[in-house]
Amino acid sequence: MMRALAIGGFLTALALFAAVEWAARRPGSRIPSLADVCAYVMRYEVGPVPVGRIGLFGFWWWLGWHFLAR
Amino acid sequence: MEHPSELSVAETRAWERPVVTVPVLVCLSLVGGQLPSFSASANLYTLGTGGALIWLGLGNRVPRRPAPRRLGAGAVWWVLPVAVFGVFEGVTFVLAVGDEFPTFSRLADPLLEDELVRSAAWFAWLAAFWGLVRR
Numbered sequence: 356m357m358r359a360l361a362i363g364g365f366l367t368a369l370a371l372f373a374a375v376e377w378a379a380r381r382p383g384s385r386i387p388s389l390a391d392v393c394a395y396v397m398r399y400e401v402g403p404v405p406v407g408r409i410g411l412f413g414f415w416w417w418l419g420w421h422f423l424a425r
Numbered sequence: 426m427e428h429p430s431e432l433s434v435a436e437t438r439a440w441e442r443p444v445v446t447v448p449v450l451v452c453l454s455l456v457g458g459q460l461p462s463f464s465a466s467a468n469l470y471t472l473g474t475g476g477a478l479i480w481l482g483l484g485n486r487v488p489r490r491p492a493p494r495r496l497g498a499g500a501v502w503w504v505l506p507v508a509v510f511g512v513f514e515g516v517t518f519v520l521a522v523g524d525e526f527p528t529f530s531r532l533a534d535p536l537l538e539d540e541l542v543r544s545a546a547w548f549a550w551l552a553a554f555w556g557l558v559r560r
Contacts, residue, residue, distance in 0.1 A: 357526040358524065360526070361513060361526050364509065364512075365510065365513055365514075365529050367509055368513065369506075369510075371505055371506035372506040372510075374506075375506055379499075384499070385497050385499035386497075386499035386503075387499065387503075392503055393557060393560060394492035394560040395492060395493050395495075397492065397557070397560055398492050408482065411557060412478075412483070412557065415475075415554055416476075416479060419471055420468070420471045422533060422537060422550075423457060423537070423550065424462070424463075424467040424468045424470070424471040424472075425462060425463055425468070
């Protein structure tokens with residue numbers, strides 16, 4: 356029962372990701388795509404340091420290592 | 426550090442086109458899909474490919490697409506899937522009761538044991554990483 360709840364919850368989250376991305380790609384949509392959100396986050400800088408870029412690259416690197424190397 | 430929008434270059438070099446990058450990513454993914462979990466080779470390969478992409482992404486070696494200067498109010502919709510995923514990942518992680526109420530990682534692990542699925546996951550990870558580098 357709890358296992359089904361967890362699977363259902365994660366599938367719901369993935370479906371919501373797909374649904375929001377689909378809505379964002381519709382002509383005239385006011386929702387930015389996930390790529391645009393990432394690009395906006397990556398613009399964040401503290402002085403000369405591209406903190407947003409480093410943070411997102413680091414997160415994605417860790418995610419790949421977490422799922423594909425261990 | 427120059428602003429990303431100032432780094433944007435309209436022209437695309439031959440090796441940056443999908444006809445070149447997709448086969449390269451497919452080859453890298455097929456190699457990655459052969460490497461078993463917890464092996465030193467899988468760790469080194471992940472660190473190597475990710476490190477190379479970060480090196481490309483933090484330098485001015487690859488032209489970037491223009492980034493939006495601001496996000497509209499519609500961006501708040503992205504909070505919904507992130508929140509649902511975060512709540513389930515957080516609760517399953519904190520309770521730590523294993524397969525009875527598994528985390529996303531624990532659910533994904535058996536799927537990723539298959540070499541084809543593992544290669545597909547490698548491709549998705551590398552393709553998204555390349556997309557981030559170009560942003």
